[in-house]
Amino acid sequence: MMGWSISLGRIAGTEVRIHLTFFLLLAWFGLVAGAQGGGGAAASAIAFILxxxxCVLAHEYGHVLMARRFGIGTRDIILLPIGGVASIERMPDNPTQELxxxxxxxxxxxxxxxxLILFFGANIHPGNSDPAALQNIDFVSRLALINIVLVVFNLLPAFPxxxxxxxxxxxxxxxDKVTATRIAARIGQAAAFGLGFLGLFGNPLLIxxxxxxxxxxxxxxYAVELGEATQKANMRDATITSFSHLDTTSSVGDAVxxxxxxxxxxxxxxxxxGRLRGVLTRDGMIQALASSGPDTPVLDVMEREIPTIGYRAPLSQAAELLHSSGKPLVGVVDDGERVVGIITLENLAEFMLVERASQGWRRSHGGDVRSVR
Structure with missing residues (x-):
């Protein structure tokens, strides 16, 4: 999603990005309105969408600023044709804070x-809720009505x-957190089926x-189950200790x-x-190979600011750090900050598979099985 978006800058300490498909939405509404009412109608339609x-952006900042009150940061906000997504680093364990x-x-x-109603004279009455009559009411009243629709729609019990x-x-x-999440997720998925079914009757956006x-x-x-599974696990249970690395003097050709x-x-x-300076992913490697050739230094194309964690830390901290950073891996370091292992999303997924299988075995036979790499 990040790769198809452009940055609009930082507002109140959070980066705001807009997905490129958003401009297709603007163009579509502008063309439809222009075909019906000319250039003035097209400009009005685009202004209304903006x-x-x-309002959607202000909605997301409501989440961001409330999360910030509880010491939780936000990586960015991405505006999509279907709404906005605030990438909050984590949800709190305290249910009141999450609420x-x-x-x-x-x-x-x-x-x-x-x-809009009290100070700008927006006129809201039941007749305005008819989609066919929406274009016949004034700009401010339409915007007030849309905000009411956003409240109702967002409060549907469709997790997340x-x-x-x-x-x-x-x-x-x-x-407990896992059980509550599973129940909310199942209700959300049932609601998603309902929305998708309604979308089949002429509203593809609902699909x-x-x-x-x-x-x-x-x-x-999955994220909540992973957090629960790693809560009692040690770092060694899911750390990859046998891995290849690149030197700072390596080229893309060496990486290939x-x-x-x-x-x-x-x-x-x-x-x-032996200290971690960055990471070169397969995708970054292929892009560099195609654009600048095999002699390109890895220092020029690697991802920087890769998080590290001490080998004595609990695995749950590594999983949280990997999720919040948005980076492809976390480096596991010793007391001298030398890299002794790595943890990736793929490896955590394998850990989850082993944990689930182990739990089933323990329930029937007892004992303990852990993944060791």
Missing amino acids: AIFA LIALAGPAVNVVIALI MDGGRALKALLSYKL FIALFVFLAASHET KALLGTPQREFPVTDGA
Whole structure:
């Protein structure tokens, strides 16, 4: 998703990005309105879409600023044709905090609607909710109505939408985190099927939203289960200790040889003291090979600011660090900051598979099985 988006800069300490497909949405609405009412109608339609997404952005900042109150950062906000996504580093374990973060976004839309009604004269009545009559009401009233629709839609109990997150937080008061997430995710996936079914009757946007909700619910469930599985695990249980690395003097050609000679996809770049300086991924390697050739120094194309963690730390911290950083791996280092292992998303997925199988075996036979690499 990041690769198909461009940065609009940082607002209040958070980077705002816009997905390239958003411009297709603007063009489509502009062309449709222009075909019906000329250039003025096209400009008005584009302005209205931009106003809606300004409200969506304000909605996402509701989540961001509330999360910041609890010491949780946000990597970025991405505006998509179907809405906005705030990449909050983690959700809090405290259900009250999670509930407040979930409700902060819709609360912003409530405030916007009230401002438009009380101070700008927006006229909201049941007749305006008819989609066929929407174009016949004034700009401000339409925008107020859209904000009310955003509140209602986002509060649907479709995890991981705001209503689904609020449901999960409420369930967490009585249930453990994993169970609450599973229940909320199943309800969310059922709601996604419902949205997708409605989309078959002439609204393809609902199909895209349904697909997004379904996949996001599965991803969130996996992330919570991973956090639970790694909570009691040691770093050595999922650390790759046998791996190939690249020197700071290596070229892309050297990296290609390592790629073809090993099953790795991510290669740590270390200096003479064994300290982690970056990582070169398979995709980055191929792009560099095509654009600048095999003699390109890896220092010019590697990803920098790769997080590291001490080998004595719990595995759960490494998993959280990998998720929050958005980087392809975490370096496991000794007391001298030398890299002694790496942890990747693929390796954590393998750890989860082994954990699930081990739990089933332990339930029937007892004992303990751990992944060792």
